[in-house]
Amino acid sequence: MRKISFLLILLAFACKESSKENTAGNLENNKSEYFSSVETNVILEDDSLSVRAIEVIGQNLAFAGNNGMYGLYNSTQKTWKTNIQKFDTIVPEYRAIASTSNDFFMLSVASPALLFKTGDSGKMELVYKEEDEKAFYDAMVFWNDKEGVAMGDPTDECISIIITRNGGKSWSKLECENLPQAAEGEAAFAASNSNIVVKGDKTWLLTGGMKSRILFSPDKGNSWSVFETPLIQGKSTTGGYSLDFYDEQTGIIIGGDYTNAEGNKGNKAVTKDGGKTWKLVAEGKAPGYKSSVRYVPNSEGNEILATGFTGIHYSKDGGNSWEKLSDEGFYTLRFVNDTLAYAAGKGRIAKLIFR
Template sequence: MNKIILFVIPFLLLSCKKENQSSYQIPQEVSIELESLSTDSLSVRALDVKDDTFWFAGNRSTYGSCHDSLPGIHKGRVLYNGNDQLEFRSIAITTDYTFILTAGNPALIYRISHENDSLALVYEESGEKVFYDSMKFWNDTDGIAMGDPQTDCFTVLTTYDGGDSWSKIDCDQLPKIVEGEAAYAASNSNIALQGDHIWIATGGMASRILHSPDHGKTWEIQETPITNGGEMTGIYAVDFYDEKLGVIIGGDWNSKENKVANKAITYDGGATWELIADGNGPGYCSDITFVPNTDGNELLAVGSPGIWWSGNQGKDWKQLSTTGFYTIAMSNDATGLLAGSNHISRFELKRK
């Protein structure tokens, strides 16, 4: 396996999280070490982690797993009616199972057993407008998936029996879309869950958050300042540290260097969003995550242009690598997995 150490970054000690009384201090130097696990010709946009085991899903009907500290990866493949070219872009893990969901028509949710790697098809849907973007689980029984509009609302699936059965939330219960509003199956990061809260990110002709405070019973719209109005503009990823502190990132896929109005933060659960590092830091990114165990201060943002790190909730950023990835997952404050086009890499953050 090839190991590459990229860009040691000097970083001044700056202020911490807004109204944060924690003892966190921004490290003076940060670097990233990448360890290549796979260079197969796969496009992987779906990652999740549980108990130090990472699972991924990608194109060509492929899925797989690897452990945080063990070498190599385990891969599997799905065959559906003779089709071995399925595109998986959504993934979620429970204690006993991993669920993977295709983008495009037909929509297929497969359940993979952790005990014996057996596959079960637990949901199937066909239709011209069927296209799912993201999937998450609160716990071992309750899960949610979202997809592009099929009528005048986004498509939202829920399960309350551990993924055995899935049903759609009626459109009458969901906010109506703006004409041309859509979502991007770019990193399995359209959905964030904390407590009973759900946040779903949108793009296209509107960059909004669909928010439910009560496990999907009622919904409201949260407006954001993220760029919109173009074919590939909007929010590409959302993450919440707790029920109040959250971040969104995206931009314009057709103008990746544009750093204006592409990242924002909330301190009140999404009721209000404010731009961060506007015109600075990363441009277009497809994923963002709060680094675990850093009191909501550290962020990692990734996209095809590279990897970016912030130690003060996005006020300032430093680029750690020019190697591009689509999606990121972390098992602790130092280690995680990155996946993208034709490569999957384990990484470690180094701090001084």
């Protein structure tokens, strides 16, 4: 594999904000009133690859997956730079990634938990390691260029939460005395790197399993409270798998039970009060289990895409009703603008154009 050039990554991040400002003029951003179809263009295909974490960087895309593999896609040149990041003899599986204006981060599942950051040497550098046998991190995101958060399954009596305040150079794990106590069997799913949403200083974390709840912080992780959800729960495979907020009040959670993919009761809920209360939607109607949900940009919180290994579903009324746009399944999805997204899953990463 070719080594990722640190200069290339840095250049991509430097262009991040200007690219966001210019997406409205992108030729592929030609949204009609509602979506009726999706065009899928595979940009990376590898049967041995499984990708559950992608990050849009301007018009470009970063990923990290199994087999220690990570990479950057240049959308202008339509080329990939990929590499493998091992730790001693360990070949990690990465399911959580994040970025700031200056750096790219990737976090592995299982023990030891390994968090890497782009370094000045041009190589990824280890900035956090956790060797607890129960360690299993699920998602990561940054509030700003200095402060970020990642969450994982409990190793003690609370959900694992690590935070950085210095741009990711070092990370500290919050003590359980400062967090809500986890219920028996409560954990989280590293299904799509979408268990965490931040809006301003506010943060929402989604748990699942025997208990599926929302952990909420109004102040970037300094204090926490917990909100109940009506999602199906009670088994290790049930509960919320993915979370998104359109603004500080409007949000959606989706999941179900991946061992019963067609089950469509208790797997979709929305909030209008910042996550304090949740209401089930499309109860007993498709879609069933999904691993990733995202609001369509510039849709006033009305349009939503949900994906999983059973295909892509679309709602144009805030989640109350859904239609299937594609049978092609992906684990995770991220929008570039309101008609263009990237999606990743088993053996492939694709560009999706919604029409």
